[in-house]
Amino acid sequence: MHLDMIDLEIIRILQSNARTPVLEISKKLGLSRPTIKSRIDKLREEGVIKKFTIVIDRDAVVKNILLLLRMKIDDNRILESLKDEEEIIEIYETMNEKNIVCKAVVRDIDELREFMDKLNKMGVKEVESSIVLKTLKEEHEADIGPEIGITVECEYCGKEITGTPYKFKIYNKEHYLCCPVCLKSYKKKMSYAKN
Ligand SMILES: [Zn+2]
Structure with a gap:
C-alpha cells in the first residue's frame, strides 16, 4: 500500500488516541471529514490499521x-x-x-x-x-515512518522514496524527502512559507 504524509499523520493521531473523532483529525490536518473518513477506512481495509485498541491500567x-x-x-x-x-x-x-x-x-x-x-x-x-515491581515506561505506539517499509512520496518532488529518507522537522512535524537536493529546496520553500 502506498502511504503519504497525510496517512502517517492520521496514524500518529490515532496511535496516541484511537478514539480521536474524525472531526478533530480533519481540523488538525486541515482536510474535510469525508477525506479523513475514507482514508481511515482505506487504512483499515488494507490492514495498515489492524485494530483499534485500548491501554488498560x-x-x-x-x-x-x-x-x-x-x-x-x-x-x-x-x-x-x-x-x-x-x-x-x-x-x-x-x-x-x-x-x-x-x-x-x-x-x-x-x-x-x-x-x-x-x-x-x-x-x-x-x-x-x-x-515486575514497577512499570517505568510503557509505550504502545509503534514508531511509524518510511523506515519500516511503508512507501512514502518525497514531499518536494513527489517521487517515491526508496532508500533512507532525508528527514526535516518543522513545527513538530516530520517531513520526508528523497534526496539532499529536494531537502534543500523543501527547506527553502518552508522558510518562505513561514515568513
Ligand atoms: Zn524528491
Whole structure:
C-alpha cells in the first residue's frame, strides 16, 4: 500500500488516541471529514490499521502480577503452544542463548506457581523469571515512518522514496524527502512559507 504524509499523520493521531473523532483529525490536518473518513477506512481495509485498541491500567484489573520470562526454546511446537497460553501477552525471539522473552500476567502467587508448572510440563526448560515491581515506561505506539517499509512520496518532488529518507522537522512535524537536493529546496520553500 502506498502511504503519504497525510496517512502517517492520521496514524500518529490515532496511535496516541484511537478514539480521536474524525472531526478533530480533519481540523488538525486541515482536510474535510469525508477525506479523513475514507482514508481511515482505506487504512483499515488494507490492514495498515489492524485494530483499534485500548491501554488498560494493570492495577485496575484483577490479573496484576506482571512477569518477565527468558527461556530457551528450540522446539517450534513448544513455541506454538506458548502462543496459546492466555497468561502470556507478548513473546519475542532474541539472539541470546535464552532465545525467547515473554511478558505474562497472572493473578496471584498461586497462579504464578501453576503457570510455571504448566511451562515445565510443556517442555520449557531453563526459565528465568522476574516479577515486575514497577512499570517505568510503557509505550504502545509503534514508531511509524518510511523506515519500516511503508512507501512514502518525497514531499518536494513527489517521487517515491526508496532508500533512507532525508528527514526535516518543522513545527513538530516530520517531513520526508528523497534526496539532499529536494531537502534543500523543501527547506527553502518552508522558510518562505513561514515568513
Ligand atoms: Zn524528491
